[in-house]
Amino acid sequence: MSVNKNIVSELNALLTISSGLNDDGGNTRFKNIMLKVMRDICDTIDQFDVTDEEFWQAINYINLLGERKETALLAAGLGIEHYLDLRADAIDAQAGNAQGTPRTIEGPLYVANAPLSQHSARMDDGSDNGEIMWLHGQVTDIDGNPVADAIVDVWHANTLGNYSFFDKSQSEYNLRRRIKTGADGRYAVRSIIPSGYGCPPDGPTQALLNQLGRHGNRPAHIHFFISAPGFKHLTTQINLNGDKYLWDDFAFATRDGLIADPVKVTDPQIASQRDINQPHTEVNFNFTLCRASDNQQELRSNRPRALQA
Secondary structure, X not given: OOOHHHOHHHHHHHHXXXXXOOOOOOOHHHHHHXXXXXXXXXXXXXXXXXXXXXXXXXXXXXXXXXXOOOHHHHHHHOOHHHHHHHHHHHHHHHHOOOOOOOOXXXXXXXXXXXXXXXXXXXXXXXXXXXXXXXXXXXXXXXXXXXXXXXXXXXXXXXXXXXXXXXXXXXXXXXXXXEEEOOOOOEEEEEEEOOOOEEOOXXXXXXXXXXXXXXXXXXXXXXXXXXXXXXXXXXXXXXXXXXOOOOOOXXXXXXXXXXXXXXXXXXXXXHHHHOOOOOOEEEEEOOEEEOEOXXXXXXXXXXXXXXXXX
């Protein structure tokens, strides 16, 4: 049932006042954004004949989403965060900008100021009996030249799919490190193979996904921020090939060019060189950075993050 056509003038007046467009104060761009959002909400209520009960259930859902701190998780699960990447890709393509390693979503679980090491580091604290992983690669520019002094900021989940800081059972900055590359642009870390995971089964994000008939699972993956003076900041993550959810990630983060092939290493000489001295899994992944046109492009987005000043 559509009733908006019968109250068009009243609705327009209401939205103009509520969005502040008839007042001089405030931010004009923000006012127009709010006007569009509120009009779309009213149109949706009208188009689907949303009942008062359904409306207040939605309001209560938003309250619960905030209480559980899952708003960013839902943004990923609905594909909105992935859309931001698609839009940024389209802007770069239209401008004819060079394409390096593909960007993909950051997710909500980054923690700032992880320990910084030169060239290599160990990420795990030894408490998780997971499969040992040797993760390494090189940071280059689009011409293949190594990028010195790049910061490879890497974080991932443990074998239970949990992240330190948010999982209080883990030690501080477990499975989180920053590595500064040398003149050869190379980085290396010893860690453990992360596990994929799902949304909290009792949380509001999974409740919404259930209504959509969708699962809330992610494949095993590793997050990265890559930054270097004079280069565009890169936010990305790699997925590990062979995971059942590789191309069925509820957060839409899997992209061509961001899939790593784990390789079993049994050669004792290689293991000894890495000070591992036992069979392990090697994950090799290189990153290509693009030159920044201004200083702002060197910086990551200014979204709220844990322990970020």
